[in-house]
Amino acid sequence: MVFDEKLLDCISQARHVVVFTGAGVSAESGIPTFRDAQTGLWTEYDAATLASPEGFRADPALVWGWYEWRRMKVLQAKPNPAHLTIAELAEKVPRLTLVTQNVDDLHERAGSDNPIHLHGCLHRPRCFACAKPFDYPPGIPEEPEGGRRLEPPRCVHCGGYIRPGVVWFGESLPEEAWNAAQQAAQHCDLLFSIGTSSLVWPAAQLPETAARNGAAIVQINPEPTALDRTARFNLRGKAGDILPALLEAL
Ligand code: BV8
Ligand code: ZN
Numbered sequence: 001m002v003f004d005e006k007l008l009d010c011i012s013q014a015r016h017v018v019v020f021t022g023a024g025v026s027a028e029s030g031i032p033t034f035r036d037a038q039t040g041l042w043t044e045y046d047a048a049t050l051a052s053p054e055g056f057r058a059d060p061a062l063v064w065g066w067y068e069w070r071r072m073k074v075l076q077a078k079p080n081p082a083h084l085t086i087a088e089l090a091e092k093v094p095r096l097t098l099v100t101q102n103v104d105d106l107h108e109r110a111g112s113d114n115p116i117h118l119h120g121c122l123h124r125p126r127c128f129a130c131a132k133p134f135d136y137p138p139g140i141p142e143e144p145e146g147g148r149r150l151e152p153p154r155c156v157h158c159g160g161y162i163r164p165g166v167v168w169f170g171e172s173l174p175e176e177a178w179n180a181a182q183q184a185a186q187h188c189d190l191l192f193s194i195g196t197s198s199l200v201w202p203a204a205q206l207p208e209t210a211a212r213n214g215a216a217i218v219q220i221n222p223e224p225t226a227l228d229r230t231a232r233f234n235l236r237g238k239a240g241d242i243l244p245a246l247l248e249a250l
Helices: 005-013 054-059 060-075 082-091 104-108 175-187 205-214 239-249
Strands: 015-023 097-100 190-194 216-220 231-233
Touching: 005 060, 005 216, 015 082, 015 175, 054 060, 060 104, 082 097, 082 104, 082 239, 104 205, 175 205, 190 205, 205 216, 216 239
Parallel strands: 015 097, 015 190, 190 216, 216 231
Antiparallel strands: none
16 A cells, blocks of 8 residues: 655654544444444434433333443454554654544554543443443343343432433534543644544544644545545545555554
């Protein structure tokens, strides 16, 4: 794979790189991306309905079953070359801030230290009523029986339902994470947008913020997205193929 010399110069001269990832970086680990998370058990449900407080209130067992299914897939998955290369890139540039929309822990398991999770994390459930954290029993949950519904556990402190530790549609992003991500986008000189459809807000704003501060935007995605017009380099293809070749070329 041949890369534009200007791209390679851009990366080697960068002082502060932001890597912004979406579900596409976990696709090659076998985790369905958010949209095609509708494969298998969830074809007839709209994900945004399941990933919302209203959806949870309306049918806690359905939503909890969906998240347990996704958590089980993450526990069975392994980081792929995209995650591993992003962790290696951090050793090659003076400063790298990793911001992810993903709720899996594959970046951490690939060796990236403290990625900023804009949309929370599957492994940190909490009480829907009193927000106290809940600890999963050890081990991998068996396939939710009936493949669909699973009664959520109850909070030991107040008896409320335990909910996934993610940010749902209509919920605001964790303040600290969002501020840190905006700070990084405002001060970086290069931002990689990898495996995101750039559809979900306000996360999708980050590359625009970086571009406004003069940073070069590099997008890696097999499909075109709304970010194409802002990106200085559009690398069409899978992150697991492009990133290792790019690191090789550096
Ligand atoms: C908020 C956790 C308000 C849950 C998630 C109209 C216009 C603008 C905004 C809105 C609007 N209507 C509503 C809104 C707001 C809404 C929103 O953005 N809706 C969208 C759908 C229009 N946003 C919110 O509600 C946010 N909160 O606005 O709060 C507020 C403000 C102040 C005070 C109080 C309240 C909260 C949004 C967070 C939602 N939670 N995740 C969960 O995971 O279950 S978002 C969810 O979607 C995931 O995080 C996922 O990451 C994300 C989808 O985005 P992607 O990561 O990009 O994944 P996707 O499947 O879409 O795309 C994958 C890409 O990978 C594709 O492009 C594909 O081509 C590519 N790909 C595939 N394979 C590969 C690959 N790339 C590389 N390599 C490969 N191998
Ligand atoms: Zn509680």
